[in-house]
Amino acid sequence: MMAGRFIERIARLAWPGTSIDPLLRAATLEDGEAAAAAWRQFEAQADFDKLSWGQLRLISLAARRISDFAPDSPMRPRIAGIERSIWTRSQKVVGEARSALRKLSDASVPILTIKGAGRAAGGAASARGRIVNDIDILVNTEDLETAFDILVADGWTPSSSGSPLYNRTRLGHATGINFVRGEFGNIDLHRTAFHSPFDEETEDAGIWARSLPGRLGGIDLRIPAPLDAIVIAIAHGTLDAHKSSDWLADIAQAIDEGVEWENFVKTIGKRGMAPAALAALCYVRDRLDRDIPAEVMAEIESTAAAQPLRLAGTIAEARPKSERFDLAWLARAATKQRRLFRGRRKDRGKRSPLVLASPFGSPLASRTQAADRGATAHLEVRLPLPGFDGTRDWSGSVEILLIAETPPASRRIEFEINCGSRHMARLRAVVRDRGARDVALRFRVPLHIAAGEPDPQLLAVPARSFNTKATQEELDRYGAVPFRLTAVKARPS
Incomplete structure (x- = not known):
């Protein structure tokens, strides 16, 4: 008792x-x-x-x-x-x-x-x-x-x-x-x-x-x-x-x-x-x-x-x-x-691969950023892979360089690589609030594409989605971030 x-x-x-x-x-x-x-x-x-x-x-x-x-x-x-x-x-x-x-x-x-x-x-x-x-x-x-x-x-x-x-x-x-x-x-x-x-x-x-x-x-x-x-x-x-x-x-x-x-x-x-x-x-x-x-x-x-x-x-x-x-x-x-x-x-091994950005400000990224000012930013682009024509399987590593047009907020920036109806990989970077600015990002991603599949797509995705009355602050912190793809280097395995 x-x-x-x-x-x-x-x-x-x-x-x-x-x-x-x-x-x-x-x-x-x-x-x-x-x-x-x-x-x-x-x-x-x-x-x-x-x-x-x-x-x-x-x-x-x-x-x-x-x-x-x-x-x-x-x-x-x-x-x-x-x-x-x-x-x-x-x-x-x-x-x-x-x-x-x-x-x-x-x-x-x-x-x-x-x-x-x-x-x-x-x-x-x-x-x-x-x-x-x-x-x-x-x-x-x-x-x-x-x-x-x-x-x-x-x-x-x-x-x-x-x-x-x-x-x-x-x-x-x-x-x-x-x-x-x-x-x-x-x-x-x-x-x-x-x-x-x-x-x-x-x-x-x-x-x-x-x-x-x-x-x-x-x-x-x-x-x-x-x-x-x-x-x-x-x-x-x-x-x-x-x-x-x-x-x-x-x-x-x-x-x-x-x-x-x-x-x-x-x-x-x-x-x-x-x-x-x-x-x-x-x-x-x-x-x-x-x-x-x-x-x-x-x-x-x-x-x-x-x-x-x-x-x-x-x-x-x-x-x-x-x-x-x-x-x-x-x-x-x-x-x-x-x-x-x-x-x-418990979920380990069940999630799609998550690739984090390489350290910012590498010399190659900085030179690319300087050369790319004024180009149009997108939320989705085709990811060209040299040597892939869709007639045979392709496996290897892809290095992606891009410029993200970040809003004035400390936040995660999220991207995905998808191929037709198949999700392939998530890409993520974290940035601090230093005002609206361009940020150079580099990702190295392992990919496998089967013969007959279309070219993969690189797209910016939101860190969170809202109902229609989202504030500008919420959109700055969580919305999809436009980017400019500056270079793609593929290394077949």
């Missing part, structure tokens, strides 16, 4: 702080008087002119109840405006995704939507104020390429670095790929619903087998069963450090719908999620007053206690962020970097 209480005290370190806790209670407590008291506590301490994004999301979630337990609140007009704004934004996100969802459905690609979009697709009245900031969709592995191609054909662009052709090569190992379109379009195409260290692909089939029917934007799809909705919410939420905390409200709602607790315990055990589940469920039980069987909590506590390093790392990463540079900050940073390193190590 003493050990259980000690473990729970550790778990409480990951609970949301006093600026979030009363909002979660106001939005979710079944006891109306307790919910009203929580709202009064928040209203008395909050500055409504300086609300965080996480607070705004939870006010929207609680708004449907505030008219009942706080009818005389002077903030009711503000609250109604917050809810209306978030509801409108959510509808625009869903509306932008509707054509893609319909085309996936028409192509007989099964879709399972998770997180906020999954809750909205469930149709519960309590989901009215839940923001849908993006549409997270999970598809079967065999449908990933079809789904990717449908999204690209529908005008969606991968938001991460690189071209669609490069991002298509990531489908087999990336957790998901985010797409953007228009002002509000935001779709995450998932291979699995779980990031490292919780990804266990042998368990993913169970999510589909237990899934329930849902409807989003007029399109029929699948949503997770309550058991899986809780597991997914914990897996994502405990890595979030309470940037938003509505995932805890999602867990409370899923518990209200009924959970197969025996299967839940087995699932989190196989995914190594006991410490994360402990942190979340202790809060939902003790602060949101949800009934979780004692034997379930006892088993989770026992499993978490047997994994002290994982428990410490989970709590460090899940606890609310602070501006202070202290041991908690260092523990969170170390845990996050360790998790990301493990994910990269």
Whole structure:
């Protein structure tokens, strides 16, 4: 018993702080008087002119109840405006995704939507104020390429670095790929619903087998069963450090719908999620007053206690962020970097080759730069290979000299070499902000081109893509950089 209480005290370190806790209670407590008291506590301490994004999301979630337990609140007009704004934004996100969802459905690609979009697709009245900031969709592995191609054909662009052709090569190992379109379009195409260290692909089939029917934007799809909705919410939420905390409200709602607790315990055990589940469920039980069987909590506590390093790392990463540079900050940073390193190590050998620029300012590059001033810059050019005519295979090393017209920003500059429908290599350089200027870059790239393939293309690609309202500063930091190809030297092997 003493050990259980000690473990729970550790778990409480990951609970949301006093600026979030009363909002979660106001939005979710079944006891109306307790919910009203929580709202009064928040209203008395909050500055409504300086609300965080996480607070705004939870006010929207609680708004449907505030008219009942706080009818005389002077903030009711503000609250109604917050809810209306978030509801409108959510509808625009869903509306932008509707054509893609319909085309996936028409192509007989099964879709399972998770997180906020999954809750909205469930149709519960309590989901009215839940923001849908993006549409997270999970598809079967065999449908990933079809789904990717449908999204690209529908005008969606991968938001991460690189071209669609490069991002298509990531489908087999990336957790998901985010797409953007228009002002509000935001779709995450998932291979699995779980990031490292919780990804266990042998368990993913169970999510589909237990899934329930849902409807989003007029399109029929699948949503997770309550058991899986809780597991997914914990897996994502405990890595979030309470940037938003509505995932805890999602867990409370899923518990209200009924959970197969025996299967839940087995699932989190196989995914190594006991410490994360402990942190979340202790809060939902003790602060949101949800009934979780004692034997379930006892088993989770026992499993978490047997994994002290994982428990410490989970709590460090899940606890609310602070501006202070202290041991908690260092523990969170170390845990996050360790998790990301493990994910990269699992992907090693699956990514396309990444070639870094040779040191800047070599004599040859400097002379070439001086001779090339005034030439037209491009975002894509043919990469001529002396001796390659397409009639036989070509293998060797290619030295590329180019001048990049860099904007006034410290940033990565990204290029790719692609051949027809085949991605071949990524090229990257890092530059400091010294104002808008020309930078000479040199790359040495190993290439193999098969007979019958077209000449390779060298193209500048964005380090990140945005919706249509990207600022000039964002474009300077992440947009594709025009370049002038000055020399190509090929060495057949």
